[in-house]
Amino acid sequence: MAEHMDPEEFRRAGYAVVDWIADYWTTLGQRPVTSQDPPGTVAAALSAGPTAHGEPIEAVLADLDRVVTPGLTHWQHPGFFGYFPANTSGPSVLGDLVSAGLGVQGMLWATGPACTELETVMLDWLAELLDLPQRFRSTGRGGGVIQDSASSATLVALLVALHRASGGRWRETGVDRRYRAYTSTQGHSSIEKAARIAGLGSDGVRPVEVDPRTQAMRPEELRAAIEADRAAGVVPAIVVATVGTTSTTAIDPLPEIGAICAEYGIWLHVDAAYAGAAAVCPELRWTHDGLEHADSYCFDPHKWLLTGFDCDAFWVADAGELIEALTVLPEYLRNAASESGAVIDYRDWQVPLGRRFRALKLWFVLRWYGVEGLRAHIRSGVALADRFAERIEADDRFELTAAHPFSLVCFRLRAADEVSAELLRRVNATGRVHLTHTRVDGRYSLRLAVGSPLTTEKHVDEAWDLLAATATDVLTG
């Protein structure tokens, strides 16, 4: 097998891998959601080094079954309710397969004109799908780009915000004074990480208190923090507001926050990583009220919109500022198209230089499902979460710990934190479901996030039955 795989060998092996995936999806519901093997099990089952001579693909597929899949957490499993979903779909897998087969590297328009233009158009389609403010469309000064994750989108937003807050000096002289980023105490950990990466340090993030009832940022606390920092000589650079916090899917009040940002000239980035997808449904667009104030916005089609990881959709209202902040132009990347100013070079919109052709999977998903198909998927998730929440509310031993406008339900036993933690441990140990946890206003809560396209009423009901029965054991044991 030391030879390259020729197209006919690829065709044969490709069919086999397609079959493998179809079979995996068919049998997925019967597998344990998570592996119960101890750390090191998978590594120990692999050979210590590469072999001198090649092997056929069949040998690799056999080891995939023997070693890899038994050692996985199955994110597409109908009983996977952990974290936020990272769902995918057949059309997404096929779009990604085309991308892999083309092997195009779209760092510049010139290195993949269709790669760049399809991405611009897909981000415009998504903006229309979510009814985002006009300022984010590529027809004006704004535009969208695919980032690998919301973490990277937040980092890029912070970098442009620093560029703006410094009056353009940041590019050359760096973090030459104290800048600060603001987010609620419920903001995602990637905000602190971005601040650290950008040279502000963890101290560069000021967590703003939330309303304990809603877990949403309190605008008056934001204003007070900004005022205090300005008085101390700190430059407020960015506010990261969240639509759908990771802990409980709380929604920060964008209209009030936007007004404060406008008043003080602070960049507003809105992180809707998980919940943004909900806006494909008109009845859920209220969750984006006030978004017209934002300088940048992102959501993850790879979370709840059936597009495989990685695919974060990130928009800015002023692309020129972004490019100015991040561009570096060595001789070996110069080309006539870039110099014409008529094209987008997406390398200047992100941290890495190189980029895959990720717009293809979005294109496949948007065309296969259509607007109505995507709405049906979101509505199904919301309905399943509502159904589960009704079970919780009907059982006096349990309580909801947060509102559930999307497909995440946070709940706990009306008992000590340790009892809920033990409940989680026991239900996860069955391998039939996988849930994760958080703390809401200091108290331990379980999280059940619906998202896999395979998840139906049956799976949610089974999860409830398992939780209810295990609760009996835990409460009486």
Added chain:
Amino acid sequence: MAEHMDPEEFRRAGYAVVDWIADYWTTLGQRPVTSQDPPGTVAAALSAGPTAHGEPIEAVLADLDRVVTPGLTHWQHPGFFGYFPANTSGPSVLGDLVSAGLGVQGMLWATGPACTELETVMLDWLAELLDLPQRFRSTGRGGGVIQDSASSATLVALLVALHRASGGRWRETGVDRRYRAYTSTQGHSSIEKAARIAGLGSDGVRPVEVDPRTQAMRPEELRAAIEADRAAGVVPAIVVATVGTTSTTAIDPLPEIGAICAEYGIWLHVDAAYAGAAAVCPELRWTHDGLEHADSYCFDPHKWLLTGFDCDAFWVADAGELIEALTVLPEYLRNAASESGAVIDYRDWQVPLGRRFRALKLWFVLRWYGVEGLRAHIRSGVALADRFAERIEADDRFELTAAHPFSLVCFRLRAADEVSAELLRRVNATGRVHLTHTRVDGRYSLRLAVGSPLTTEKHVDEAWDLLAATATDVLTG
């Protein structure tokens, strides 16, 4: 099509996409390497927004042929000699397809034990394949991780270097004094970009002069720069040395640079993005002499080792320091495995939180080819470059402008820069080949980089014939 694609529909559509790729590869050599269409052509051929109702995959594949592929730069084309290769292979595509089908998100060990462990083992396999220093193996304090690109590897190296140089304060207080990064004038543009992202600004990078003969960093210039900066109160944080610069594949003298870094306690990162793959061949391992001094090292299997973008392999000698620099732990990511300390959570080794199962494509490539298969690929690239360079040397109108230890040849016409630039423009306009350019010691040079698995002696000879004939036109026209 508003419904989810079921496994049997996926099987059928999957075969069709596999066929599409096999056919694409079969006919690739007959296509123009690059599109000659003006900017906007692809975007104008796409519909303005998403449709209400879904469409079959066949409709998307038809538009792929109609709109997308004619608008591409074909990186896998046998006549693609631009930039550095970003080659891929059948086994890589299949490994990536399995990854897409599994849809696993391996941010934590707990969210994909096999995803994490296969990655650790693959990076150890690669370390063995390249005969990297023992300190990078996971059996000790070191270890490897897949980054999306060498740009991100450089950024991460810089961040840990800042953490170290600050005595650990950087995490909390950020860039609270002046730090500096050093690289040669030929260092990659991602180094300046990383410095900007990290808050040092472009001024935070000091370019060190190279020997004009070799284009390699002059150690005595590095030492002088460090001494001058220290005297001025600046803290030298990192030296980025390059094995195989982007412009000409120059090799910085690692033994001398390493000794200087050791003397001053400066982090040494070695960027071998393209050229590192050469070390699979024992006869080319001299290019890595001195690597034992490095604190971190990276190379891109996605450039010259048949693994599709994105796949940068990045190693550190001390993983503890890296994790300390980058970890942020919110409640919703806490889990028993992480707290045991017995597992790797790769989220702490990179900028984003989420991660795809990229180790699969490496595993497929390493097993399909075996060590000997990969060596044959590298040797073929080097031999083809040597063959092309002989043609250049045998024609008095041309001259080589740099040594060619790997698969890149830099050359020019013995005439004014504009004449070589016109030669490049004309050969690229034929659509039969694609070359790019650089400047070597100020003078315009063409670059011919071999890398596609489809490229054979025939294609290199055709490229030469085209260049020679066009040179006649350009020189007499």
